[in-house]
Amino acid sequence: MTKSKVKNGKWGVFRIVMLLLLSVYSVTMIFLIAWVLLSSFKAKSDFNFYPLGFPKKFYFENYVNIFRELSVQVTVPGIGQRSIYFPELFLYSLLYSVGCTAVSIISKAMVAYAVAKYRFRLAPVLYTVNIIVMIVPIVGRLPSELQLMRAIGFYDNLLALCIMKGSFTGMDFMLLHATFCTVSWEYAEAAKIDGASHFTIMWSVMFPMVKQVILILALTNFITYWNDWNVNVTYMPSYPTAAYALYTFQNSNINSISMGGVPYVLCACTVVMLPILVLFYVFRDHFMGEVSFGGLKG
Amino acid sequence: MSRKEPKKGTDRSSLREKVKWGIYDLKCAFHNKVGVRLHGKKTSTMTKARVYEKLFLAAVLAFPLTIFCVFYIGVNINSIFLAFKEYDSATGKYFWSGFGNFKQxxxxxxxxxxxxxxxxxxxxxxxxxxxxxxxxxxxxxxxxxxxxxxxxxxxxxxxxxxxxxxxxxxxxxxxxxxxxxxxxxxxxxxxxxxxxxxxxxxxxxxxxxxxxxxxxxxxxxxxxxxxxxxxxxxxxxxxxxxxxxxxxxxxxxxxxxxxxxxxxxxxxxxxxxxxxxxxxxxxxxxxxxxxxxxxxxxxxxxxxxxxxxxxxxxxxxxxxxxxxxxxxxxxxxxxxxxxxxxxxx
CATH class of the missing domain: 1.10.3720.10 (MetI-like)
Known part of the structure; x- marks a missing residue:
């Protein structure tokens, strides 16, 4: 056997092993999602007897019932216990995700633009501060943050939590800065001649030039905040989101949360997952194609 | 804003004179930065465009920097102080406790x-x-x-x-x-x-x-x-x-x-x-x-x-x-x- 054949043989073995491994992984992933989806259409008794098989009858009403029956209990000062159902849970999810995404992206984009395109004394300082914040790991800020939030009235406040996302530091800042650096300043000069103000140049000329990057960052931020259920546990107990509701259901005694049993919880799982899957499908090219800026050096 | 120079030769060591000279220096700095005409004489090197640029930068950076200062710098400094304090459940207040938390x-x-x-x-x-x-x-x-x-x-x-x-x-x-x-x-x-x-x-x-x-x-x-x-x-x-x-x-x-x-x-x-x-x-x-x-x-x-x-x-x-x-x-x-x-x- 020649040397090259041995080498190609190694590659062939690697490909077969990886194909098998990835196939097994894919089958488990598809199987689990399919199991959740099929089980969500089952009646409680059907699921209890046959947790693996196809539903004897598809109970589409499960999806209607969870909107009426599944709720999260919150304690409102002065009122007492209050049940929050899925429409309101989704509303909080949406407000939290959109609010945090908008504040976070706009703040970072503004600072990144200023640092990339203007010469002022703070510019290199801000860039360096961001790098320091990214590389110096600080553990255990949570108690201090919670104490401060309670002291200034930011604890358990949806609007305040969105405002808190307005800091400029993080990887998104680096990506936006790198992108703004590649945009020519000549467009701004042309707009200046036409009498545009600094703000108009930023908002109407420069931001649209980097809209692809802003869009992908906004999408990833939105998904992160939509999926964030810890926020209710940690900072915002009175405004439960849909993801937090799912956490509550899956960690509660199954008989205590609903008459529908496990299928109801799996319905809730599907309902929480659905908006993200739709978003992913609509913007799949952006997700799978545009995220090639990972090569930024640190 | 006028900027009358204090009398030369006065003793600058007294507190009153120090304040006077301090105010005078601040006024000078202000006039040089903003570029207002004073007594028909332009004293600033800064153009109007530059002032607008500075104002724009200040407006753009104010919010993100405030949030960063409060929720990153402030929180981390507070975290260090908090490590040396103890909580009194009865009063709901914190008091200094030295290295007690580390020992605990x-x-x-x-x-x-x-x-x-x-x-x-x-x-x-x-x-x-x-x-x-x-x-x-x-x-x-x-x-x-x-x-x-x-x-x-x-x-x-x-x-x-x-x-x-x-x-x-x-x-x-x-x-x-x-x-x-x-x-x-x-x-x-x-x-x-x-x-x-x-x-x-x-x-x-x-x-x-x-x-x-x-x-x-x-x-x-x-x-x-x-x-x-x-x-x-x-x-x-x-x-x-x-x-x-x-x-x-x-x-x-x-x-x-x-x-x-x-x-x-x-x-x-x-x-x-x-x-x-x-x-x-x-x-x-x-x-x-x-x-x-x-x-x-x-x-x-x-x-x-x-x-x-x-x-x-x-x-x-x-x-x-x-x-x-x-x-x-x-x-x-x-x-x-x-x-x-x-x-x-």
Whole structure:
């Protein structure tokens, strides 16, 4: 056997092993999602007897019932216990995700633009501060943050939590800065001649030039905040989101949360997952194609 | 605004004169900066355009910088102070307590049963992430990059868990283990299914298994993006020299993407004490001692109203963790840069 054949043989073995491994992984992933989806259409008794098989009858009403029956209990000062159902849970999810995404992206984009395109004394300082914040790991800020939030009235406040996302530091800042650096300043000069103000140049000329990057960052931020259920546990107990509701259901005694049993919880799982899957499908090219800026050096 | 110069020769050492000269200096600075005409004479070198630029920059930076100062600098400084304070439940106020919180934390490390498990489990999670998960992320990305069979399908399925909430993947996994697995055992007549998630002997291993499964794709898009950025000329030249895909991976791909791998490793190190391994998602606050990690212990300490009195001890613990993590991380970063300097391509 020649040397090259041995080498190609190694590659062939690697490909077969990886194909098998990835196939097994894919089958488990598809199987689990399919199991959740099929089980969500089952009646409680059907699921209890046959947790693996196809539903004897598809109970589409499960999806209607969870909107009426599944709720999260919150304690409102002065009122007492209050049940929050899925429409309101989704509303909080949406407000939290959109609010945090908008504040976070706009703040970072503004600072990144200023640092990339203007010469002022703070510019290199801000860039360096961001790098320091990214590389110096600080553990255990949570108690201090919670104490401060309670002291200034930011604890358990949806609007305040969105405002808190307005800091400029993080990887998104680096990506936006790198992108703004590649945009020519000549467009701004042309707009200046036409009498545009600094703000108009930023908002109407420069931001649209980097809209692809802003869009992908906004999408990833939105998904992160939509999926964030810890926020209710940690900072915002009175405004439960849909993801937090799912956490509550899956960690509660199954008989205590609903008459529908496990299928109801799996319905809730599907309902929480659905908006993200739709978003992913609509913007799949952006997700799978545009995220090639990972090569930024640190 | 007038700026009448104080009389020359007056004694500047008196407080009154100092204030006078101070005000005069400030006025001069103001006139020079803003550029107002005074007594028909332009004193500033700053143009109107420059003033507008400064105002624009101030407006753009004010909000993000305020948030950063309050919620990063302020919080971290407060965290240091908090580590040396104690909470009085009766008055609801904090008072200085010296090193009492540190002493309490060290005593707890020696006495509490879960601390031994927390050390062991935190190291296991870190090792699994570094030694098993990270290599798979890179190899998976390379398989897809080389456009092998089913690579598009694999790319989608490997990326999928990273856009789903951890609570969704945990619910799917946990419910299948609790309700689906007994069904499989029954179907194949294997006897009674083990309670993998709650059994103390298998619980943490199951969490590790879940972590491996859900992170199998990991940063596929990141690594794939990096590989796609490698100039085709380099690979074509190597291919003309008869390089095999395995050698191409070891000698071209890996060195070129190493700067990002090093950042990944540094992030793992930086998050050493914060890793939870989804324990809170699986068990809430009721995880068994055998499953504890530092990240989990730390997180459940400060939750809710009951966590308020524990803020000082948790801050002391956080400060200690930071003191350990910062030099290790910075040393690792220095070492990585020495080992494999970044290459521009």
């Amino acid at each position: 934390f060290f005593e707890m490390m020696n006495s509490e049963a879960f601390m031994g498990y927390a050390w062991k489990n935190t190291f296991i999670l870190f090792a699994v992430n570094l030694i098993i998960n990270l290599p798979f992320h890179i190899i998976n990305a390379y398989y897809v990059y080389k456009k092998n069979p089913l690579s598009k399908t694999f790319r989608f399925l490997l990326f999928l868990p990273s856009i789903l909430s951890s609570v969704i993947t945990v619910t799917m996994f946990k419910y299948f283990m609790v309700y689906g697995l007994p069904g499989i055992y029954k179907l194949f007549k294997l006897g009674e299914a083990p309670n993998l998630i709650y059994d103390p002997s298998t619980g943490f291993a199951t969490i590790i298994g879940y972590s491996f499964w859900v992170n199998f794709g990991g940063s596929i898009i990141l690594f794939l993006g990096l590989m796609n950025r490698i100039p085709p000329d380099i690979l074509e030249a190597a291919s003309l020299d008869g390089i095999t895909p395995v050698k191409e991976f070891w000698h071209i791909i890996l060195p070129l993407i190493f700067p990002t791998i090093s950042i990944y490793i540094i992030n793992l190190l930086a998050g050493f004490f914060a890793q939870q391994g989804s324990l809170y998602t699986f068990y809430g606050t009721d995880a068994r001692n055998e499953f504890y990690t530092f990240g989990y212990y730390y997180y459940i300490q400060v939750l809710g109203e009951a966590g308020v009195p524990k803020y000082p001890v948790a801050s002391a613990a956080g400060l200690l963790f930071t003191v350990v993590t910062v030099p290790v991380t910075l040393f690792a970063r220095w070492g990585m840069n020495k080992l494999c300097p970044s290459v521009d391509y």
